[in-house]
Amino acid sequence: MNDWAKWTPKIPVHFEHGSTEPLRELSSRWREHHQTYPKEIEVIQVPVLYTDIDGTIRWGKDELGRFVNTKDDVRVFDGVPDLLWAYKNLGWRIIGVSNQGGVALGHMTMADCFGAMGETQRQCRGAFDKIVFCAHSPFHECPCRKPKIGMIVDSRQWLFQQYGDSYPMELAVFVGDRPEDETCAANASLRFINAIHWRRGAHLDEVLSERNRKLGFTRNEHEEVLDEQGGVGDS
Ligand SMILES: [Mg+2]
Numbered sequence: 022m023n024d025w026a027k028w029t030p031k032i033p034v035h036f037e038h039g040s041t042e043p044l045r046e047l048s049s050r051w052r053e054h055h056q057t058y059p060k061e062i063e064v065i066q067v068p069v070l071y072t073d074i075d076g077t078i079r080w081g082k083d084e085l086g087r088f089v090n091t092k093d094d095v096r097v098f099d100g101v102p103d104l105l106w107a108y109k110n111l112g113w114r115i116i117g118v119s120n121q122g123g124v125a126l127g128h129m130t131m132a133d134c135f136g137a138m139g140e141t142q143r144q145c146r147g148a149f150d151k152i153v154f155c156a157h158s159p160f161h162e163c164p165c166r167k168p169k170i171g172m173i174v175d176s177r178q179w180l181f182q183q184y185g186d187s188y189p190m191e192l193a194v195f196v197g198d199r200p201e202d203e204t205c206a207a208n209a210s211l212r213f214i215n216a217i218h219w220r221r222g223a224h225l226d227e228v229l230s231e232r233n234r235k236l237g238f239t240r241n242e243h244e245e246v247l248d249e250q251g252g253v254g255d256s
């Protein structure tokens with residue numbers, strides 16, 4: 022057995038509480054939406070938002086002045102929970118993808134890392150379908166640490182097993198704050214979006230405009246959708 026195999030199963034963190042039922046509903050809404058456009062669509066194609074965690078979803082080293090090591094260090098950026106739920110309400114799946122080399126380096130225990138991910142999910146009101154993290158050392162050749170794409174491949178497979186449907190890369194995006202996120206997105210053929218732009222709602226606006234264009238909505242209806250969702254934070 023090689024070294025990294027000792028770590029398997031791969032530490033996927035899966036939070037089902039609070040998200041599964043609404044998702045089933047969303048999934049059927051997504052189906053209805055597509056049924057209004059019968060065409061040749063047989064498999065439902067679902068967009069996925071892959072997001073880095075530290076410095077993207079919650080305060081990271083730059084904002085905190087230290088790494089997130091326990092759940093008490095977790096502070097989700099203002100506006101991010103509403104932003105995530107806006108995607109969710111549009112039928113997107115959301116996967117957190119995080120390098121947590123501090124576990125292998127001994128800066129934090131696995132339990133604390135899980136605790137911090139759980140607290141992140143709690144502050145985001147259960148928006149994540151799944152959060153996966155790589156707990157291996159940066160000096161270790163594992164298949165998952167970003168910029169490698171192991172966590173994306175695994176979580177996409179998990180989505181398929183969990184919900185069926187299909188998750189084309191060209192419908193998905195990857196949000197992150199670091200060069201390794203951008204490289205990881207490129208390696209996985211995913212469009213990369215900078216965390217700061219994303220938190221301003223720039224990409225969500227694009228998604229809403231595209232959706233409204235397809236549905237033939239007017240601008241007022243577009244704004245109503247935003248209002249229904251409580252708007253997007255300004256942070
Ligand atoms: Mg980051």
Ligand SMILES: [Zn+2]
Pocket residue numbers: 155156157163164165166
């Ligand atoms: Zn790894």
